[in-house]
Amino acid sequence: MIVTIDGVAASGKSSVASGVARALQVPYISSGLLYRGATLLGLQAGLDLHDARALLVTLQAQPLRLEPLAEGNRVWHAEQDVTEQLHSTRMDRGVSVVAALPEVRAWVDAQLRALEAPFVAEGRDMGTNVFPQAPAKFYLTASPRIRAERRARERPEDVPAIEAALILRDQLDAAQSAPATDAVVIDTGPLTLEGVIEAILAHLPARVPSA
Numbered sequence: 001m002i003v004t005i006d007g008v009a010a011s012g013k014s015s016v017a018s019g020v021a022r023a024l025q026v027p028y029i030s031s032g033l034l035y036r037g038a039t040l041l042g043l044q045a046g047l048d049l050h051d052a053r054a055l056l057v058t059l060q061a062q063p064l065r066l067e068p069l070a071e072g073n074r075v076w077h078a079e080q081d082v083t084e085q086l087h088s089t090r091m092d093r094g095v096s097v098v099a100a101l102p103e104v105r106a107w108v109d110a111q112l113r114a115l116e117a118p119f120v121a122e123g124r125d126m127g128t129n130v131f132p133q134a135p136a137k138f139y140l141t142a143s144p145r146i147r148a149e150r151r152a153r154e155r156p157e158d159v160p161a162i163e164a165a166l167i168l169r170d171q172l173d174a175a176q177s178a179p180a181t182d183a184v185v186i187d188t189g190p191l192t193l194e195g196v197i198e199a200i201l202a203h204l205p206a207r208v209p210s211a
């Protein structure tokens, strides 16, 4: 079984997916980390992030590997764990450029579809494009201000600056960020993190089928 949790930046996808996966005792997959990893490789190689061919050559030369651990996904580039380098405002600025490239999306989708179910997959288009057959789909929303206040706890920038950056990224990501028509949409604004996790678990069977 695959559970998909999509949503806009800082809506709570990773934290909620982690909690749901822990309750179901299955791994969770943060698809955004593969886009972030591709962006890091492009930046480190000094590439123009719009240059899909050069990015693919770099990705294929030394593939990125996503390691879905219960306590959080790790991203490896060859033998180096690059996860800690993937969450920054600079990375946020570049990743939407990379994620707009169809060739990079196809590369990420192939990595994701090679994973063995059951798992929880979070991102923007898990329930629409990558795993449309998933039997349980959720889409998280919250106002830009609420999302900025949450993210401000993790970043040095102030709330207004983070809010503006989130609104811009929402626009840049719009093409791949629509909820699936069969997704349960949850406004996480009024809910605690635990409340969102419980709301999702209430829609799921107590035990997840292995296939």
Ligand SMILES: Nc1ncnc2c1ncn2[C@@H]1O[C@H](COP(=O)(O)OP(=O)(O)O)[C@@H](O)[C@H]1O
Residues within 6 Å of the ligand: 007, 008, 009, 010, 011, 012, 013, 014, 015, 016, 150, 151, 153, 154, 188, 189, 191, 192, 193, 194, 196
């Ligand atoms: N419903 C919620 N209420 C309060 N804080 C939340 C909620 N959901 C997530 N958070 C917090 O908001 C921040 C962003 O959540 P995260 O899971 O990283 O979002 P995303 O993966 O969508 O970017 C984290 O610090 C997380 O703990």
Ligand SMILES: Nc1ccn([C@@H]2O[C@H](COP(=O)(O)OP(=O)(O)O)[C@@H](O)[C@H]2O)c(=O)n1
Residues within 6 Å of the ligand: 007, 008, 009, 010, 011, 013, 014, 031, 032, 033, 035, 036, 095, 096, 097, 099, 100, 122, 123, 124, 125, 126, 169, 173, 176
């Ligand atoms: N399935 C996905 C996941 C991420 N992305 C892109 O990757 C970026 C980073 O995704 P993320 O989930 O790590 O970002 P946050 O929502 O956690 O801020 C997003 O802003 C999108 O540009 C995507 O296009 N499709």
